[in-house]
Amino acid sequence: MTAHADTATAKHPKSNPPRRAISRLGGGFSVRSLIHVCLLALGFVFSIPLLWVITTSFKGQGGIFTYPIEWIPDPVVWSNYPRLLNVLTFSGWPGIVFFFRNTFFISILATVGTLVSSILVAYSFARLQWPERNFLFSLSLATMMLPSVVILIPTFLLFRDLKWLNTFMPMIVPFWFAVQGFYIFLLRQFFLGLPAELEEAARIDGANSLRILWVIVVPLSRPAIVTVSIFSFLQHYNEFLSPLLYLNAVEKFPMALGMRMFQGTYTNDWPLMMAATATFILPTICLFLMAQRHFIQGIQLTGLAGR
Amino acid sequence: MTGRQSKPGGSAVARRQAWEGRIFALPFILGFLAFWLYPMSYSVYLVFQDWDLLSPPSFVGLDNIAELFRDESIGISLGNTSYYTFIGVPLQLVLALALALLLNIKVRGLAIYRTLFYLPAMTPIVASAIVWLQILHPEFGILNSFLRNFGIEPVNWLFDPRAAKPAFILMTLWGVGPQMVIFLAGLQGVPQSLYEAAEIDGASRPQRFLFITIPMISSITFFNLVVGVIASFQVFTTAFIMTRGGPQNATLFLVLYLYRNGFQYFKMGYASAIAWMLFVIIVAFTVIQFRLASRWVYEEGAPA
Numbered sequence: 001m002t003a004h005a006d007t008a009t010a011k012h013p014k015s016n017p018p019r020r021a022i023s024r025l026g027g028g029f030s031v032r033s034l035i036h037v038c039l040l041a042l043g044f045v046f047s048i049p050l051l052w053v054i055t056t057s058f059k060g061q062g063g064i065f066t067y068p069i070e071w072i073p074d075p076v077v078w079s080n081y082p083r084l085l086n087v088l089t090f091s092g093w094p095g096i097v098f099f100f101r102n103t104f105f106i107s108i109l110a111t112v113g114t115l116v117s118s119i120l121v122a123y124s125f126a127r128l129q130w131p132e133r134n135f136l137f138s139l140s141l142a143t144m145m146l147p148s149v150v151i152l153i154p155t156f157l158l159f160r161d162l163k164w165l166n167t168f169m170p171m172i173v174p175f176w177f178a179v180q181g182f183y184i185f186l187l188r189q190f191f192l193g194l195p196a197e198l199e200e201a202a203r204i205d206g207a208n209s210l211r212i213l214w215v216i217v218v219p220l221s222r223p224a225i226v227t228v229s230i231f232s233f234l235q236h237y238n239e240f241l242s243p244l245l246y247l248n249a250v251e252k253f254p255m256a257l258g259m260r261m262f263q264g265t266y267t268n269d270w271p272l273m274m275a276a277t278a279t280f281i282l283p284t285i286c287l288f289l290m291a292q293r294h295f296i297q298g299i300q301l302t303g304l305a306g307r
Numbered sequence: 308m309t310g311r312q313s314k315p316g317g318s319a320v321a322r323r324q325a326w327e328g329r330i331f332a333l334p335f336i337l338g339f340l341a342f343w344l345y346p347m348s349y350s351v352y353l354v355f356q357d358w359d360l361l362s363p364p365s366f367v368g369l370d371n372i373a374e375l376f377r378d379e380s381i382g383i384s385l386g387n388t389s390y391y392t393f394i395g396v397p398l399q400l401v402l403a404l405a406l407a408l409l410l411n412i413k414v415r416g417l418a419i420y421r422t423l424f425y426l427p428a429m430t431p432i433v434a435s436a437i438v439w440l441q442i443l444h445p446e447f448g449i450l451n452s453f454l455r456n457f458g459i460e461p462v463n464w465l466f467d468p469r470a471a472k473p474a475f476i477l478m479t480l481w482g483v484g485p486q487m488v489i490f491l492a493g494l495q496g497v498p499q500s501l502y503e504a505a506e507i508d509g510a511s512r513p514q515r516f517l518f519i520t521i522p523m524i525s526s527i528t529f530f531n532l533v534v535g536v537i538a539s540f541q542v543f544t545t546a547f548i549m550t551r552g553g554p555q556n557a558t559l560f561l562v563l564y565l566y567r568n569g570f571q572y573f574k575m576g577y578a579s580a581i582a583w584m585l586f587v588i589i590v591a592f593t594v595i596q597f598r599l600a601s602r603w604v605y606e607e608g609a610p611a
Contacts, residue, residue: 039409043423046481049438050426052449064447117334130328140335143343147541147589149562150582153569154349177338184335209327238431240544245570256433270441277434288429292422296488
């Protein structure tokens with residue numbers, strides 16, 4: 001259809017008519033607008049859950065039962081968000097503040113650990129020559145295939161023996177040991193694509209591998225590092241099963257687990273739940289919008305790498 | 308050119324690099340031993356034990372494995388998980404491909420649509436479980452009030468054993484964003500010259516789709532399929548939050564049943580047996596998919 005519209009415009013280069021009008025004449029109009037209608041409808045359908053969260057979070061308890069659905073609440077109830085702060089408190093502090101602090105603490109430390117360890121290992125697998133390298137790299141690939149459920153029970157018992165129950169250690173420490181082959185693989189692929197000349201020149205000048213990695217490789221690998229950071233951060237931000245298994249003190253809960261505390265004692269307090277949900281989702285949406293380009297690239301990189 | 312470079316390999320340099328390599332890889336070596344190999348071996352040991360965490364473990368031989376075949380709940384959860392996977396994953400792939408095809412026509416506002424389609428996949432799974440609990444609510448849920456417009460009687464989505472799994476599958480369709488993006492990358496990688504050549508030869512639009520697009524992106528489809536099946540077999544959080552396995556065990560999935568045995572009934576040995584069964588099933592399906600792949604996946608690099 002595009003080609004059709006373009007030739008139509010090309011035929012009248014002098015008269016310079018509005019391009020869109022011509023493309024409509026060229027038959028592009030109907031198909032193109034049909035596609036746009038489809039996309040708009042699908043876009044709306046995909047936005048329903050999020051719109052629903054937002055609209056419900058501004059409703060009163062009675063407002064959610066109305067039929068037909070009120071997309072714009074009447075009246076707009078603002079009190080659900082302040083209520084998040086009052087409904088649950090630990091030693092005078094709002095519970096939700098604890099939940100978010102715990103979530104960010106775990107997510108940031110686990111992500112930093114993932115980055116540091118995976119970069120070192122991936123660089124070793126990509127560029128350094130040593131005898132056992134290929135064997136160990138294939139082991140790290142094998143861990144990607146292994147469903148983590150298989151080691152759920154023994155890992156729990158291991159952390160229990162280490163006296164790590166009811167601490168953040170199980171959610172942080174393993175990630176300082178490059179346990180996710182996926183990130184090693186992603187970074188290694190990226191490192192292999194970098195030109196080797198700079199590194200060779202630095203090596204001839206007597207730089208050691210750590211220095212080469214820090215001064216040359218890391219600055220050149222920003223896209224891959226950003227991708228790993230975002231994936232890893234989101235993974236830990238969303239993690240539900242580990243805190244469920246390892247934590248029992250409510251004030252240690254991350255948001256993913258603590259959300260259920262807003263459910264209400266006797267009846268489901270939906271507006272409050274949705275206010276909590278909106279607050280929980282907001283950082284991920286901000287992160288996505290800020291780093292969208294990297295994100296899409298990263299998915300394509302990893303997706304295509306699987307070929 | 309210094310003499311240093313011309314040294315063949317420079318054995319001192321090579322030895323130094325070998326040590327640097329091992330030290331750099333140390334986090335992985337230690338992590339693999341502590342957090343993969345040790346738990347895996349421990350898990351094998353547990354399969355042959357009866358252990359409730361309170362009294363010391365006792366050797367029971369193959370009892371846990373035999374129990375897998377006797378336990379009715381295993382059959383149920385295996386059936387549920389298969390239903391969820393083998394109906395859900397193909398639907399996800401079809402939708403993801405359809406969205407990618409729509410976005411691949413160079414429409415205005417591509418980035419906005421891509422964001423809209425992607426955002427639900429970004430939502431923390433706990434959050435989306437809670438939202439869907441509401442969307443699927445029989446009385447005031449939006450899905451039923453939408454269906455009412457077409458004169459369809461309200462469905463008790465999460466309270467009716469027949470409707471619960473379809474509801475779960477419907478929910479997963481909102482999360483196809485990543486698969487869509489991967490398809491889109493694949494579509495953009497198909498050489499335009501192929502379409503042009505086919506057009507000259509008089510191939511119609513559907514023909515071009517069937518005989519160029521589908522084969523050219525088959526390796527991407529394969530990737531999405533394998534990854535999708537592996538992930539789908541491990542469904543847990545949504546069922547744990549939304550239905551706790553109900554109604555009448557209609558959403559009792561394998562990992563949920565494993566969780567119950569391990570952390571509610573404290574049957575560590577049996578839970579490990581379930582974990583290995585799940586592992587064997589996943590590996591089997593992955594191997595089968597790789598075997599079948601040679602029949603339908605087009606490999607690039609074959610004579611052009």
